[in-house]
Amino acid sequence: MKQLVMLAKSQWNPAIRREHALAKQARANGVRVDFVEAPDDVRQLAGHNRGRWLANLWKPPRQRTQDQVNAYRRATLVPGHRSPLAASVDNRLLSRTVRALCSGADPGETAVVVNVPWQWNAGAGLPCRRVFDAADDWNLLLNGRRPHVARLYQQIADEADTVIVANENLAELFPGRAVEFVPNGTQADLVADPGQRRPGLQRMVYVGTFSERFDVDLVSSVLTLLPDWTLDLFGECRYAGHGNQPAPEFAQLLDGFGPRVSWHGVLQRPELGAVLNNASVALVPHRARFCRGQSSMKFLDYAARGCPVVSTRWEAEIDRQAPPGVWFADTPRTFAEAVHLADAIDPGTAGSAISWARAQTWEQRWPLWAGAVFGASATANN
Numbered sequence: 070m071k072q073l074v075m076l077a078k079s080q081w082n083p084a085i086r087r088e089h090a091l092a093k094q095a096r097a098n099g100v101r102v103d104f105v106e107a108p109d110d111v112r113q114l115a116g117h118n119r120g121r122w123l124a125n126l127w128k129p130p131r132q133r134t135q136d137q138v139n140a141y142r143r144a145t146l147v148p149g150h151r152s153p154l155a156a157s158v159d160n161r162l163l164s165r166t167v168r169a170l171c172s173g174a175d176p177g178e179t180a181v182v183v184n185v186p187w188q189w190n191a192g193a194g195l196p197c198r199r200v201f202d203a204a205d206d207w208n209l210l211l212n213g214r215r216p217h218v219a220r221l222y223q224q225i226a227d228e229a230d231t232v233i234v235a236n237e238n239l240a241e242l243f244p245g246r247a248v249e250f251v252p253n254g255t256q257a258d259l260v261a262d263p264g265q266r267r268p269g270l271q272r273m274v275y276v277g278t279f280s281e282r283f284d285v286d287l288v289s290s291v292l293t294l295l296p297d298w299t300l301d302l303f304g305e306c307r308y309a310g311h312g313n314q315p316a317p318e319f320a321q322l323l324d325g326f327g328p329r330v331s332w333h334g335v336l337q338r339p340e341l342g343a344v345l346n347n348a349s350v351a352l353v354p355h356r357a358r359f360c361r362g363q364s365s366m367k368f369l370d371y372a373a374r375g376c377p378v379v380s381t382r383w384e385a386e387i388d389r390q391a392p393p394g395v396w397f398a399d400t401p402r403t404f405a406e407a408v409h410l411a412d413a414i415d416p417g418t419a420g421s422a423i424s425w426a427r428a429q430t431w432e433q434r435w436p437l438w439a440g441a442v443f444g445a446s447a448t449a450n451n
Contacts, residue, residue, distance in 0.1 A: 290401030375419030
């Protein structure tokens with residue numbers, strides 16, 4: 070049996086990201102999956118999870134089964150992106166788990182896939198395939214303040230058996246290295262025609278992570294220009310320096326518009342279809358300076374239900390990854406006008422969006438990704 074050890078950039082719950090979808094595909098195709106979660110760190114000392122953090126710091130992570138995937142919660146002292154020393158300590162802790170999971174495994178059948186550059190060295194010296202799956206430009210997301218991250222991208226380019234990118238622009242992070250391009254997908258069971266849309270709801274929706282990428286200023290201005298519309302927000306906060314709590318700008322958005330803006334927290338994937346069915350227009354209000362190299366799962370998920378989309382033009386070649394039924398706007402007034410236009414989407418365009426999404430499911434991405442990871446097709450049960 071093939072074995073996938075995923076060193077993830079997030080925890081298993083909520084299972085909403087690229088690494089979760091690929092892990093589920095691997096398991097569905099007969100691959101053993103060990104999903105090593107992003108670690109809790111010293112900030113847990115101030116919360117009610119202090120005991121768990123201390124136990125996980127010194128003991129091997131305990132295995133639990135989630136959706137037939139072996140998930141491992143772990144702990145570290147300081148997040149590895151903070152400094153070379155923090156990365157070194159974190160990798161020393163992480164390598165204990167990785168080596169235990171790979172001990173006794175068939176080197177030709179085992180792959181360790183890393184999601185963030187500062188965890189790359191945790192798999193050093195292992196007699197198995199080492200793969201880096203890049204879905205983000207961490208130099209950009211960290212505002213260029215962590216030089217060791219840039220150096221790690223070069224090290225990965227030199228050492229990895231395979232480098233996979235979710236957006237072709239991310240290839241620039243790995244100079245002199247050929248990469249495999251595997252974009253994001255959507256869940257096959259999300260793709261469905263919701264039937265007749267209900268006019269007059271005037272309900273905007275955003276599903277995703279809230280960070281500096283989410284353009285609060287633009288959204289606030291659009292809400293002011295559309296006084297009869299509401300906005301439902303779904304997702305977790307990942308603002309730098311704020312853990313999972315709202316940054317001041319996001320808190321001000323929630324407070325400033327009263328009941329017109331509702332933050333519902335994390336949305337589980339099985340609930341996404343119903344949310345999109347009840348939305349008038351879905352939003353992708355991203356700040357371009359934080360979006361280089363993104364492969365938007367939002368476009369894919371929104372299109373899967375034929376939900377019209379209004380988005381900022383956060384990448385020069387964004388048309389290549391946009392489905393039918395997307396309106397682009399970058400100023401408050403044009404964005405508000407686009408919301409009105411999108412709300413009047415015709416059934417033919419909505420149907421074209423659904424057909425577009427049906428051709429881009431995770432099931433269709435799996436053979437290409439598995440071939441890159443294992444060096445050969447892993448679609449057959451082992």
